[in-house]
Amino acid sequence: MENWYLLYSKPKQEARAQQHLANQGFESFVPHIHISKIRAGKTSTKAEPLFPRYIFLKADSDINLGAIRSTRGVAGFVKFGQTLATVPAELIRALLTRQIQLQQEAPEHIFKPGQQLDVLAGPFASLNAVFQQADGDSRSIILVNFLGQQVKLAINNKDLAVTPSVSSN
Numbered sequence: 001m002e003n004w005y006l007l008y009s010k011p012k013q014e015a016r017a018q019q020h021l022a023n024q025g026f027e028s029f030v031p032h033i034h035i036s037k038i039r040a041g042k043t044s045t046k047a048e049p050l051f052p053r054y055i056f057l058k059a060d061s062d063i064n065l066g067a068i069r070s071t072r073g074v075a076g077f078v079k080f081g082q083t084l085a086t087v088p089a090e091l092i093r094a095l096l097t098r099q100i101q102l103q104q105e106a107p108e109h110i111f112k113p114g115q116q117l118d119v120l121a122g123p124f125a126s127l128n129a130v131f132q133q134a135d136g137d138s139r140s141i142i143l144v145n146f147l148g149q150q151v152k153l154a155i156n157n158k159d160l161a162v163t164p165s166v167s168s169n
Contacts, residue, residue: 029096122155
């Protein structure tokens with residue numbers, strides 16, 4: 001009977017361990033999540049493990065523990081006492097399904113280009129601004145009129161709000 005076991009990898013070696021497990025004929029799974037990060041002023045999206053250092057391994061109940069433990073990138077099995085940790089197949093299916101859904105959904109930013117915003121906090125509080133573009137998941141690049149000049153700023157989204165539209169009645 002095949003079970004899903006939980007392995008612990010060496011730091012940042014999940015992909016290496018998966019590759020070497022696949023070379024031995026094992027099926028493994030490491031759920032990933034896409035994270036936007038800002039480096040040197042540029043936003044990049046990178047896939048990172050949802051559970052860092054953990055690998056789900058599908059194998060028979062009579063597996064050769066020594067062969068898996070000695071696989072490059074693998075630190076060992078997760079155990080409870082002397083019992084190997086197993087994971088229900090339903091959980092693995094749910095994680096696989098959710099990962100596929102996340103890959104198909106494009107992340108949407110809360111503001112739209114050209115949208116009028118109010119700055120709520122910081123040195124530019126109470127100024128009106130225009131949303132220009134997203135700067136990662138939690139920041140926005142905006143344009144504000146300051147001392148007769150248009151200034152481009154990067155501000156946390158929590159410090160911005162959509163300017164309420166004024167209706168004439």
